[in-house]
Amino acid sequence: MPRAPRRSETMTIARLAKHLGLSEGTVSRALNNYPDIAAKTIDRVRKAADDLGYRPSTTARRLARGVVETIGFVLPARDGHQIDPFLAEILDGLATELALSDWDLLVAAVPDGHDEVEVMDRLVRSGKVGGFVVARTKRQDPRVDYLRKSDIPFVVQGRTEQCDDYAWLDIDNQKAFVDAMDHLVGLGHRKIAFLGGDPDLNYAWQRREGYLSAAKAHGCAIRPGYLHDGIMDEMAARAAVAELLKHPDRPTALLCVTDAVAIGAIHALAHAGISVGSEMSVIGFDGLPMGEAIHPGLTTMSQASYQVGREVGRIVVEQATASTTGPASPLSQILWDATLTIRGSANPPASAPGTNAQPASAPATNAQPASAPATNAKGGIS
Amino acid sequence: MPRAPRRSETMTIARLAKHLGLSEGTVSRALNNYPDIAAKTIDRVRKAADDLGYRPSTTARRLARGVVETIGFVLPARDGHQIDPFLAEILDGLATELALSDWDLLVAAVPDGHDEVEVMDRLVRSGKVGGFVVARTKRQDPRVDYLRKSDIPFVVQGRTEQCDDYAWLDIDNQKAFVDAMDHLVGLGHRKIAFLGGDPDLNYAWQRREGYLSAAKAHGCAIRPGYLHDGIMDEMAARAAVAELLKHPDRPTALLCVTDAVAIGAIHALAHAGISVGSEMSVIGFDGLPMGEAIHPGLTTMSQASYQVGREVGRIVVEQATASTTGPASPLSQILWDATLTIRGSANPPASAPGTNAQPASAPATNAQPASAPATNAKGGIS
DNA sequence: TTGACAACCGAAACCGCTTTCGGTTAGCGT
DNA sequence: ACGCTAACCGAAAGCGGTTTCGGTTGTCAA
Structure with missing residues (x-):
């Protein structure tokens, strides 16, 4: 002690x-x-x-060496939303990896009337950070634009539309949604609706693209009213489900941008007397613990967000250390796969031939080995 | 830009x-x-x-002035659990308040094989922090014990069993659970079960005490099997509900230590074909957004966790500043009330005379004004 | 004995800012 | 013209460590 x-x-x-x-x-x-x-x-x-x-004394060492062993992380501006569980997990993983390297994590919020870039600039100019991690990127992200033009080491969890000039680690969102669609089509679904997020956010855009390209590849028509954007929380999911249930050509399956949205949708369906996993199948994305606890359990594309935080931490320290001591190393640009976790919320359509009309009651199974990332590092600019 | x-x-x-x-x-x-x-x-x-x-340069200023304007926050050791939403909100509020004061928030995780006090000690000895915020206290909390013996300014969100020698801000958990019990009794419930947390955690202990004292005051017998400790997540809630449904004297209401537990319980009840808000009433604690989205909406004792983080941030900066510049100011020791948010999950028992057997479908109402904290600051040791 | 070298020494400079202190200057009022 | 004082000056010291550099010492091998 x-x-x-x-x-x-x-x-x-x-x-x-x-x-x-x-x-x-x-x-x-x-x-x-x-x-x-x-x-x-x-x-x-x-x-x-x-x-x-x-x-x-860290202070004295910093001054003498001119090296700041601190990574900055600016929390998203608060829009009346709580911090999402995914972000919290990233932070946890990042903080852990930095602790192991005896680096520090400085977490900054964005006060009202300010923006993220401004907060970053203040941290940079007062010499408080030696690098940044950026998460939850938009397709055009001002934070990434600011950092690209600087000497400051940074790593992005996620990507922007243009992403070949900085280090990033991302989940292959597009493939994940192709895989989820493949799974639904494999179960016999052809009328599949999509509850999407804000398409300014890159992950939401990619998941939407995955849905669209897989629908096209399988020849599933996307009827007007099947594709909802801007679904950011459970309440919005509720409203979207209410609309879909009035659709003249009601879908038999819902693919949801996140687990939170999927859980909201499941609640709304249950409330409307729709049997989830039978009359309507639902797939989410994230792997939230609550997805396991609900009835039926949520079938979801899982991502290892804590491990993402760990790996991003490792990369940013490596990069920041290299930028102090030596030649530029190749940029890490890594895509990890999400994993299909099958539970009871997705089954063949109730009207499909040879259907077992009861929702699956078996425990969750993973369609692939859990979370061993397939690394796809690319060489970069030096 | x-x-x-x-x-x-x-x-x-x-x-x-x-x-x-x-x-x-x-x-x-x-x-x-x-x-x-x-x-x-x-x-x-x-x-x-x-x-x-x-x-x-913050570094140079620190060295010259001998003042470190950084608050440390050590994340709870990871037990396979995700960071809970309450903690994430505290962090957000804290980071915001610190940003407004141009102080910094250093977030540290506890690597495997280490403990929280050890991580704290490292931060202290290398001069990385000028104060701490401690959250999620145990009744006997080694972090608080460590900090009490030091010169380091700190503020606790929550309390320990002995808590008169340091600054804290806590929700009146005991009163919240007395109020929740009052509400259930007012609806006509007499058979009320409790899904409690880990009683080593001070908030869980206090909520349990509130349940017990209110049950006694109202003359509600607590039958064996009505009181469950150690319910920490939705899965555990599920198992507890399964047991309660087999009870020879099945309760008509469930008081749950957190909203997550309550939501898990609601799912389990729905799966068992129990009509929530009718055959069984449920009350939680926290005010999670998901509680609003589910059917029926969750009646809950709400706490303003972001505001808690803000206020704790204000107190710790004030305290740390005072300890640098002048005489010790009185310790802040503040109790905030939780607020009853009424939704559809809690109604009169289905068998009570004059009962409307349908769950309430009105929008959530607050039984008290929202979240204006009744401050009860006490003078302390100087 | 001599030469080489590992392993330390002591002094000094430096990092970027803060603070002190004796001194100077300009402006104002009498 | 003189005295006072606000407002600055310049020099220096210091914070706690890091790094450099010329020097010293002890040990070992030839």
């Missing part, structure tokens, strides 16, 4: 050096693994530092 | 001073509002700083 130091007890390198009978320079060089310090001396110094609770 | 500075363009106080034809000392004193600098000069300096994109 560490005991917090009193202010008067603060160790300095001067005190530690005196304690060891070494010069301050030698202690510093020992702690920083200089090759001209003997291993025996290095061990001795490290042990004494541990015993006496000494840690170098 | 700010343009990020190139490294070679970094403004320093020396350059700014030269540009203005003033000494560096005068520029510094102007930016720091020294009374011996003319207002006209202060304006001139500020304007030039803005025009040239100069911001003082």
Whole structure:
């Protein structure tokens, strides 16, 4: 159990050096693994530092070295929405990876009347961060535009429309929605509606594209009223479902941009007396825990958001470190697959021949091995 | 649109001073509002700083002043659980308040094999933080114990069993659950079960105490099997509901420790063919958005978690600033009330005389004015 | 004994800002 | 013209560490 130091007890390198009978320079060089310090001396110094609770002042180190080992993350401007679970998981993973590298995560919010780029600029100009992670990108994202023009290392979780000049890690959203459509078509569905998000957001755009291209490939007509954009939460899902239930050519399946939207849709269907997984099938995207708990369990394309945060953290530290010490390394540009998790919300259409009219009650199965990312790193600009 | 500075363009106080034809000392004193600098000069300096994109280096300022304007927040160790929405909201509010004060929020995770106190100690010893916010307290909380013994300013969102020697802001969980019980009893319920959390966590303990004391006050017997502890997520809620439905003296209402648990319970009840809001009433705690979207809407004790984060941020900055500049101010110890939000999940028992057997379909109403905190600050140790 | 070299030394400079302190100058009022 | 004072000046020191560089010492091998 560490005991917090009193202010008067603060160790300095001067005190530690005196304690060891070494010069301050030698202690510093020992702690920083200089090759001209003997291993025996290095061990001795490290042990004494541990015993006496000494840690170098980050502030002094920053000033002396000119290196800021802190990554900035600017929270999305608040639109009356809560932070979504996906983002929270990214943060958790990112914070963990940075902790392992002894880097810090600085989280900044956007006060009313300000914007994200402004917040970033303030962090940059006061020398508070040595890099950024950007998440939840728009197709045209001002944050990415700002950072591209700078020397500041950054990694994007997600992508923008143009994305070949910076490092990114993204889920293959388009493929995920192609796969989800393949699954529904494989079950016999032909009338498939889509509850999409804000198409200014790149992930929502890609998921929408996946839906459209798979519908075309399978020859499923997208009837007017089957495609809803701007569905951002459960309440919006509710309204969209109400409309779809009045459709003259009611769809037999719903593909939803996120699990939250899918869960909202499931509630609305249940309330309208529609049997989910029988009269209407539903697929979401995210893999939220609540998707497992509801009845029937939600079939969903899952993404490993915590692991995404971890990997993004690893990449940004690597990049920031490389930009301090040496030649530019190739940009990481990685696509991870989402995984189909089958539960009871998606089954063959109730009117399909040879149908078992009961929703599947088997436990969730994964259609692919869980979450082992297929890395597709590309060389980049150097 | 700010343009990020190139490294070679970094403004320093020396350059700014030269540009203005003033000494560096005068520029510094102007930016720091020294009374011996003319207002006209202060304006001139500020304007030039803005025009040239100069911001003082936080690193240099920290070293020179010995003040670290950064608040640390250590994420709970990960137990396979996602970050709960309440915590995410606190973080958002906290980050916003800190941004307004030009303070920073450093978020740290706990890597496997480490614990929260250890992470805190590292932050303290390397001089990375000037204070902490602690949330989700246990009744005996090692983090609070560590910080109490230190000079480090900190504010707790929540409380521990002993809590008179530090600053805290808490929701009156006990009263909230008394109020919720009052409401259920007022509707005619006498057989009320409780799905509680981990009683090591102080909020869960208090909510449990509220349930128990209100049940006693109303003369409602708590039958064996009515009180479940350790319900931490929707899946656990499902299992608990399954047991309660087998109870020889089935309860007519469920009081749940959180909305997530309540939503899980609602799903399980619906799956079992129990009409929620009619055969069984349900009340939660939190005010999650999803509670509004489901059918029936969840009656819940709501808390303003974003505002909690804001206020905690304000208190910790105030405290940290006071500890630098002057006499100790009285500790803030504030209790906020939760607000009853009435929706369709709680109605008179189906077998009560004069009952309308249909669940309420009116929009949510608040039984009290929304979220204006009744402050109950106490003087403390100085 | 001599030369080489590992391993440390001590001094100094520096990072970018803040703060102090004795001094100077300009403007104003008498 | 003189005295006062607001408002700045310039120099220096300092924060806590890092890094460089010429020097010293001890050990080992030839």
